[in-house]
Amino acid sequence: MSEKMYAYKCTVCGELHHPKHYVCRKCGARTFEEIELGGEVTLLTYTRVYNLPEGYMKPYIAFGIVKFENGLTVSGQIESENLEIGMKLKTNVGVIKEGIGKDYYGFVFKPL
Amino acid sequence: MRQVGIVGVGHTKFGKWSGGTFTDMLSLAAVQALDDAGVKTGEGHGIDQVFVASMGSGIINRQSGIASALVDTLNLRPAMAETIENGPASGASAIKLGYMAIASGMCDSVLIVGGEMMRVVSGWEGTDFVATMLHPEAEYNYGLTLPAFAGMFTKLCMEKYGITEKDLSVVSVKNHEHAVHNPVAHIHVVPNLYAISEDEDAHVINPYVAEPLRMYHVCPVSDGAAAVLLCAMDKADRFKKKPVKIAGIGQATDTHAVAEREVPTDLLAVRLAAQRAYKMAGLTPKDMDVAELHDAFQILEVVESEEVGFFERGQGHIAARNGETKVGGKMPINTSGGLKAKGHPLGATGVSQVVEIVKQLRGEATGRQVEGAKAGLAVNFGGFGNNVVATILTKEAE
Amino acid sequence: MIVDKMEQSLRPVETPLPEYPTKYITLATGEKMVIRQITRDEVPHILEAVKPLMTVEKDFYDIVASRMYSELLGYYRYRVKDEYCLIGTIDGVIVGIVNGRTVDDKVGMSYHTMTLKQGLRIGAQLFAAKMEYHLDYLNQEEVWIVAESPNGFKRWMIEYELESRPEIWHELGGVPTYVLTKALWEKHKASKCTGRRPVKEELLKTSENPILPETYAQIPGYKRCAK
Numbered sequence: 001m002s003e004k005m006y007a008y009k010c011t012v013c014g015e016l017h018h019p020k021h022y023v024c025r026k027c028g029a030r031t032f033e034e035i036e037l038g039g040e041v042t043l044l045t046y047t048r049v050y051n052l053p054e055g056y057m058k059p060y061i062a063f064g065i066v067k068f069e070n071g072l073t074v075s076g077q078i079e080s081e082n083l084e085i086g087m088k089l090k091t092n093v094g095v096i097k098e099g100i101g102k103d104y105y106g107f108v109f110k111p112l
Numbered sequence: 113m114r115q116v117g118i119v120g121v122g123h124t125k126f127g128k129w130s131g132g133t134f135t136d137m138l139s140l141a142a143v144q145a146l147d148d149a150g151v152k153t154g155e156g157h158g159i160d161q162v163f164v165a166s167m168g169s170g171i172i173n174r175q176s177g178i179a180s181a182l183v184d185t186l187n188l189r190p191a192m193a194e195t196i197e198n199g200p201a202s203g204a205s206a207i208k209l210g211y212m213a214i215a216s217g218m219c220d221s222v223l224i225v226g227g228e229m230m231r232v233v234s235g236w237e238g239t240d241f242v243a244t245m246l247h248p249e250a251e252y253n254y255g256l257t258l259p260a261f262a263g264m265f266t267k268l269c270m271e272k273y274g275i276t277e278k279d280l281s282v283v284s285v286k287n288h289e290h291a292v293h294n295p296v297a298h299i300h301v302v303p304n305l306y307a308i309s310e311d312e313d314a315h316v317i318n319p320y321v322a323e324p325l326r327m328y329h330v331c332p333v334s335d336g337a338a339a340v341l342l343c344a345m346d347k348a349d350r351f352k353k354k355p356v357k358i359a360g361i362g363q364a365t366d367t368h369a370v371a372e373r374e375v376p377t378d379l380l381a382v383r384l385a386a387q388r389a390y391k392m393a394g395l396t397p398k399d400m401d402v403a404e405l406h407d408a409f410q411i412l413e414v415v416e417s418e419e420v421g422f423f424e425r426g427q428g429h430i431a432a433r434n435g436e437t438k439v440g441g442k443m444p445i446n447t448s449g450g451l452k453a454k455g456h457p458l459g460a461t462g463v464s465q466v467v468e469i470v471k472q473l474r475g476e477a478t479g480r481q482v483e484g485a486k487a488g489l490a491v492n493f494g495g496f497g498n499n500v501v502a503t504i505l506t507k508e509a510e
Numbered sequence: 511m512i513v514d515k516m517e518q519s520l521r522p523v524e525t526p527l528p529e530y531p532t533k534y535i536t537l538a539t540g541e542k543m544v545i546r547q548i549t550r551d552e553v554p555h556i557l558e559a560v561k562p563l564m565t566v567e568k569d570f571y572d573i574v575a576s577r578m579y580s581e582l583l584g585y586y587r588y589r590v591k592d593e594y595c596l597i598g599t600i601d602g603v604i605v606g607i608v609n610g611r612t613v614d615d616k617v618g619m620s621y622h623t624m625t626l627k628q629g630l631r632i633g634a635q636l637f638a639a640k641m642e643y644h645l646d647y648l649n650q651e652e653v654w655i656v657a658e659s660p661n662g663f664k665r666w667m668i669e670y671e672l673e674s675r676p677e678i679w680h681e682l683g684g685v686p687t688y689v690l691t692k693a694l695w696e697k698h699k700a701s702k703c704t705g706r707r708p709v710k711e712e713l714l715k716t717s718e719n720p721i722l723p724e725t726y727a728q729i730p731g732y733k734r735c736a737k
Contacts, residue, residue, distance in 0.1 A: 047266075049260045049322045049323075050320055050323075051239060052236065058668070061255055063254070065264055075254065075371040096253055097255055107254075301539060304539055311536045312704065313537075313704040316638075317635070317704070
């Protein structure tokens with residue numbers, strides 16, 4: 001079963017949000033509909049983190065902030081040896097953290 | 113509104129606390145502040161309210177209601193007491209609330225103690241604890257940490273303004289050199305600029321923590337406590353020293369998820385908080401003689417120095433290169449050693465920054481004194497810039 | 511001592527091994543740390559640097575120092591096969607010690623890494639020097655490693671991405687082994703191992719007679735008494 005990620009669209013003014021907000025940041029309304037979030041993204045910035053918190057057993061993880069075609073900007077893990085600002089990546093949803101009893105899913109962007 | 117001033121300061125040596133319990137550490141800073149003010153810890157102490165600033169007392173040290181515990185151990189009952197939590201900006205927030213308590217007329221005298229005891233847990237448990245201030249689903253669950261965001265922010269600033277890794281090392285060494293003259297600083301060892309930036313061995317002995325930030329661009333993990341005693345300016349005669357006035361306080365919030373910030377190379381909350389503080393104090397950036405800018409990551413000192421109006425955007429690192437931000441320079445920043453060398457016990461930092469400004473304005477900053485300092489700014493940065501408090505202190509005319 | 515037939519039969523057969531080529535590293539403070547191999551007869555002196563840490567519980571110093579003490583003693587008394595010991599000195603003062611031995615021409619067995627002067631990543635540098643010795647100078651294929659402390663585990667198992675080989679039981683207590691293979695070393699050594707050779711005469715001289723540290727940050731209040 002593949003997990004999906006969603007953007008939250010204000011039902012009054014159409015503003016997209018990710019992550020979820022309680023109140024629309026543009027018009028103040030409070031109802032949203034879910035829109036699947038995916039497709040090609042542009043890498044805005046990145047880092048490789050070597051000092052990871054408790055529970056991560058890798059020497060480093062690459063993270064980045066990307067921009068979707070619909071304008072939303074989100075942060076996520078990146079699985080790519082080569083990292084360059086402006087490069088294109090594809091959206092992929094994967095395990096971002098192994099938990100006890102359940103795993104956490106989120107954006108793991110990969111090369112096209 | 114009533115005028116509020118600071119009449120006493122206290123500060124433990126930041127580093128590894130081995131002098132007893134968490135409350136003992138807070139108490140040490142507290143009584144130093146009381147002694148500094150000439151207040152006896154017994155009958156007639158006159159303290160109406162105690163605020164304790166701490167982010168981790170519950171999570172790391174498994175103690176809640178620590179302000180109430182402190183009031184009792186210091187024999188200040190039945191003074192009012194609350195613990196204030198605003199992440200790394202807890203200290204400045206506690207001072208803001210103390211100001212409000214006095215300005216409103218509800219209190220005459222408020223004791224603020226900020227403290228954190230982080231070294232009782234391992235390095236990566238500490239990193240994890242600090243990461244709890246991030247957005248739970250969009251950030252924390254990914255393994256993102258404060259250094260991760262600082263790394264990404266640094267990368268963007270380097271691309272846009274031409275800041276180099278060496279510039280960050282210059283700022284770091286400057287802060288370490290200041291700390292040599294600060295007896296309460298965590299680190300008194302000064303790294304060698306060439307050794308950490310250009311030497312053949314530099315890339316290994318100064319490794320990446322969160323690219324492009326390196327080990328010597330990131331503050332240490334510290335235990336420590338700092339305290340200030342606030343009083344109504346019109347009731348300051350009973351204290352030993354003339355009060356240093358809290359002339360202005362400003363605060364602003366920004367988006368929680370860092371990816372949602374409007375301009376990714378800006379620290380908007382810093383700019384707004386500083387503007388509000390200047391407005392309240394009736395002062396401008398040019399009036400500041402000294403500043404303590406929250407430098408958990410050296411890139412923050414550079415960008416904050418621009419957002420508070422000391423330098424044009426993109427010029428902060430140039431000013432640092434030219435020596436303008438050291439003691440004796442045009443705009444001394446982090447004369448205490450900053451978070452980098454003085455240390456960063458999260459809850460204590462905001463209070464510690466104010467303690468340094470008070471010492472500068474009183475002429476008590478031996479070895480690192482900014483001559484004739486009359487006004488100072490402290491910026492305390494919460495989360496990754498989603499909650500910032502700026503405080504302006506001024507020396508009253510003789 | 512008299513090396514008679516009895517003593518001869520108690521000693522392991524020694525393989526002649528090339529000496530570790532001394533190098534120096536410029537640490538963050540600008541100080542230069544010289545890393546060199548010690549000779550067997552320097553062991554009693556080095557043991558005096560190890561001894562005070564044998565009862566320090568914090569950060570697992572007690573078990574590391576106590577085991578290292580017995581390993582070095584074993585080396586000195588000819589009861590361990592093909593053991594070596596490298597020390598790091600700054601201005602002649604011993605700041606860190608590492609040791610290990612070779613199992614055969616292909617496999618190395620890492621023993622311990624102990625930092626005396628904390629705060630400058632000295633342990634990390636000495637561990638890398640040890641690996642450099644096994645894989646670049648002794649031309650071995652892999653080194654077997656275990657860790658006693660979480661810090662050690664993080665610095666080696668995670669940072670070097672060591673291969674887990676639980677079927678091999680390391681000499682140090684039979685705990686499951688992690689392995690640094692030549693391939694992993696080639697991948698990580700650029701970011702982990704540094705230093706310059708040859709070491710100039712003047713600098714080399716400072717390390718000739720290693721000085722025992724007067725104080726240890728790990729032992730508040732300790733001061734070495736003159737013998």
